[in-house]
Amino acid sequence: MLISEVNALGFEEFIKIFGNVVEMCPLVAAAVWSNLPFQDLESLQNSIETFVDQLPLAGKAGILRCHPDLAGRLAAADQLTDESKLEQKAAGLDDLTPSEKFQMDSLNTRYKDKFGFPFVICARENKKDAILKGLAQRLNNDKDQEIHTGVAEVKKICWLRLTSIVSTKSSL
Numbered sequence: 001m002l003i004s005e006v007n008a009l010g011f012e013e014f015i016k017i018f019g020n021v022v023e024m025c026p027l028v029a030a031a032v033w034s035n036l037p038f039q040d041l042e043s044l045q046n047s048i049e050t051f052v053d054q055l056p057l058a059g060k061a062g063i064l065r066c067h068p069d070l071a072g073r074l075a076a077a078d079q080l081t082d083e084s085k086l087e088q089k090a091a092g093l094d095d096l097t098p099s100e101k102f103q104m105d106s107l108n109t110r111y112k113d114k115f116g117f118p119f120v121i122c123a124r125e126n127k128k129d130a131i132l133k134g135l136a137q138r139l140n141n142d143k144d145q146e147i148h149t150g151v152a153e154v155k156k157i158c159w160l161r162l163t164s165i166v167s168t169k170s171s172l
């Protein structure tokens with residue numbers, strides 16, 4: 001899809017295509033739709049990042065809460081969104097050894113108990129070992145730090161999802 005085609009989308013079409021670039025948060029796409037037309041894909045990404053950055057901490061934490069656990073209950077029940085399923089598979093999270101699964105589950109539970117939202121990382125940029133390491137390390141951070149780190153990862157996930165929808169070569 002070209003950016004010129006993005007700019008021609010009505011609201012419903014735009015949401016259908018971009019509603020999940022931030023996992024389970026169509027509000028983000030609904031908010032940035034009003035900034036159409038976009039010069040290029042980077043401008044659309046910037047518009048999304050600006051909207052997210054301007055949210056209060058509670059809003060940012062809410063975005064993190066909309067993310068499924070990595071190799072968690074939804075993955076096991078095959079109820080992940082298409083995007084999340086692809087991303088978790090790319091990181092090798094669909095073939096964990098029993099001990100890796102146990103480690104992931106216990107770390108995810110500890111992380112959620114401590115912060116009140118799930119551990120979020122860009123799975124397409126990390127393989128399962130790096131994810132387990134990152135989860136164990138980030139458990140030691142404080143809540144504000146993890147909200148900001150998690151949101152930074154959401155932005156990376158969003159960018160990769162955008163580039164799979166809109167060709168980056170195109171600009172107005």
Ligand SMILES: NC(=O)NC1=NC(=O)NC1=O
Pocket residue numbers: 023067068069070083084085087088118119120121122123124157
């Ligand atoms: N908790 C998560 O980090 N979830 C995810 N990361 C991704 O890259 N895709 C997800 O669904």
